[in-house]
Amino acid sequence: MKGDVSGEINILKQINHSNIIRLSGFCLHQGNTYLVYEFADNGSLSDWLHVTDKNSKYDLVLEWKQRVQIAHDMADALNYMHNYITPPYIHKNLKSSNVLLDGNMRAKITNFGLARSVEGSENGDLQLTRHVVGTFGYMPPEYIENGLITPKMDVFALGVLISELLSGKEAAARVVDDDGKDEVAVPDGQLSEMVKEVVRGEDNVREKLAGFMDGRLRGEYPVELAYSMVEIASKCVAADLNDRPSVAEVFGVLDKILSSSLNWDPSDELEHSRSLSHGR
Template identity: 45%
Template sequence: MSPVINGPLAVPLRCACPSATTGRINNLLTYVVQEGDNVTSIARRFNSTHGDVLAANTLLVPLVHPPHSRVVLANATITSTTPPESQKFYVSSPCSNGLLAGLGIGVGCGVSAWAAVLAVFLLWRRRRRRPVGDSSGMARETPLVAAVRGAVETLAAYSYADIETATAGFAEERRVAAGSSVYRAVINGEAFAVKRVAAGGDDVRGEVDVLGRVNHSGLVRLRGLCANGDDTYLVLEFAENGALSEWLHPGSAAACLRRVLGWKQRVLVALDVAGGLNYLHHFSNPPYVHKNLNSGNVLLDANLRAKVSSLGFARAVAVAVAAGDDSIALMTHHVVGTHGYLAPEYLEHGLISPKLDVFSFGVILLELLSGKTAAFVTDDDGQNMLLWQAADGLVDGDGAWFKLRAFMDPQLQGHYPIGVASAVAALAVRCVAREPRARPSMEEVFVTLSAVYNLTVDWDPQNYSASASMVRGR
């Protein structure tokens, strides 16, 4: 079969478990054959044998011990002149924790190299002040761009002509929101988001650095990069359903065109965001604080699954996490963020810790419950009010459920399990506690919301009338 230029190319990857071979083989590795390789050289490279390689097959390399990262990454070369949309390195067998650990070390080394190369790349971009691609629109991969892409295999390098074509010349109808610098792009038939970052971009260097280090379904993925003059263009995973804020707040023009998020969808959105933040705080290397979390930075994909975006202000907090205390804080004199989402200790003293994100997440939980914005004007006296302050005492004292019903989003039309909603409200109130040490960790938040989601899955709205009457009868 002859491949079609710019068409899809399906490349099957063999997957198998070591149990299918002899008992002494503990790991199977998927290896991309390089020019000049043969069975003997591959076996020698991974300290295997010619016979074992043939016995497994020509794609999987049988190993007695997990491979060292230097073996996997050595002599890696980029030979294509037109960068593919994405390149991925796959581990064939989920049966081997040892192999995954070995590859994790290798990816960590690659990411470190990527951060250093990226800094040089941005410096080079400022000095050259001209497009990466030529006027013909074909991608021209300079050695420096190739080095950046080689450091992170899933990152593609695009010319400015590619980006301009993909966004229809940055047409206004491709802009995802009024005043936004993000455009919907189509590359090889697939939708992406192209974010234009103007000159000056310390935040773009930080955002690309963070996105190059993280990989989680609850975080928007970086797919490619383009430099043109003083501007940088990030090619990102596209979220078809836009920002969470557009779904929750009926005052926005976009919200009028969207259907209402039901209770189950809201709980799943909260769980997705909590999972992404828990990953940033406890499983990325180094751990990060987002610092600018708000419902406008939570995007919804085609299946209404939430993804956290806008990591340009993220800050590494390895010291706090290593000490095992999420309340240990760094300090900054440069306070940035969105009104209504900023924790008091950050707004007043510039203190940064994972509890800063917990606070912002608590505000998003309150938005999901109430449908109100993080800062709003009260109906009775027209006073400006912060949502987290309005929730004070929401779940305390007599008549707590009646107060909660008055607080809940009227768009839900009462279709939610009041007991479960009360548990979510109690969690939200804990998250927005004034004292950082009184707030839960994102790990605890994620575990709690997982339990809430399990209860919600079993909840049947058709039985709500009976359960509601029982509640009112208490």
Template identity: 40%
Template sequence: MVVLDGNRMLCARVSMLGLPICDDTQTKNHVPLLRIIMIITPLIAAVLLLYLVVTVWKRRAQLTFPRCNKIPGVLCKVANRKKREAVANQKIREVVACSNHKETLKKISYGDILTATNWFSSVHTISSTCTGSVYVGRFKSDRSLVAIKVFNLNEPGGYGSYFTECEVLRSTRHRNIMRPMTLCSTLDSKNHEFKALVFKFMVDGSLDRWLHSEQHNVIPDRVLSFGQRICIATDVASALDYVHNQLTPPLIHCDLKPHNVLLDDNMTARLSDFGSAKFLLPGQVIRKSLVDVGGTIGYIAPDPLLRVCWLFSF
């Protein structure tokens, strides 16, 4: 026997046992609530998953490039240098990609450069400074001549010159400015860091070899015509106007001289060697010292603080 007395909340869909008819509106009120729960639950799960991914990514980034206040000074410098190196390499790849979208960056190893330069033979040396040396050579994959700029990382300015050239080459787009074909950033045979930029070889050499042929043991009658001199001056002026007035922020070469003006087989001049270059940020001034400004004696402006003196070397 079933006793239903005292159960006032009992109801039935049909008349039976004297129970009242159930109201359908109570059941319908539960349907929107279920839908809301079904929508909110996946959203909450997605937000939690995104938070977890971001947290893991941040922790990996901190492990890769730790902050200076958490590790010793020497390790911090190494970590920051590795970070700048990765950024610099990426910037060079952007330069090459922007120069020709159809070409891919060729991978050059330390062994390739050794072979191309005949183990850095003095016969292959074009020029040499405290921050690096430039060699001429050929790679087995491509027999065309290339100029390989190897940075001297043992000197204090070696790394700075490498990173500066990367930044300049990433930011500039001009026909009268030298651009790299590829790079090599690896370890040498002694497990020391090795960095080099590979450029197209300029057949006619530097402007200095034409102006002072007697000092370079070249053909004495290599004399520039008046028209060639005008064209070269125009090319250099065009490059300077670009870096001084069209770039943001402006760029100062800081070491403009005939040795850093290269000529291709059409006698088109191209500005090179931006290792000493400086970007002039808004409100920034260049300290008046030879060490900070750099340059070559005889071509350094008397007052590098003045904008008009940026053209002193020209």
């Protein structure tokens, strides 16, 4: 890496968590800094969810339990950063390409180049920046519009990541621009808006959920638990940061969903569906 990376190194020296990438060492050579991290055998979450090469190992499909475990791992790491280290840190750059998977498909958050410490209350001291940097689809409205930085910024991004795990869709739809060269994000194609549609109103809930879920799961997921995950994801991406839960609350919900998922058998869902159809 070029430039000053002392901030990232200092953060990672303070952190010790199984779901955060471990910095093994670094060295300087001819003006460049080389950071050496633990190896994540299975690449990034983005590779698995948005694969384009049909011949790669990423063409394998993440199963329901793996997806819930990954969501739980990400929330665990953020809960640690927000509540268990002093001073607390906001990651600021959460996205599926910054979540790596180890040999056991356990998630590890990486890339702390934009992370910053936040002192004070649960919501953190309000910090403002004129230099808005990030990836479209993961950034909350208060940051895009006013440069406002709080821990709820990470909660928003976590909600988008949970939505990605559920749907297999990208955080923001993209189209090629008028020149036919660059891809540009489409504002009305944001996953954060799509997930809110699933829980909006009480009509056609099962159909809306089925339409939102990743087709590669082939319906092999517990409907009630999937809906619970959609609900918590939609709360995380609330437009008003005060309406979003804390990361500790999200972690608590995902903890229960993971426990229930570990006891779930795909054949149970098949029997459940059959009983529903016979009941009609």
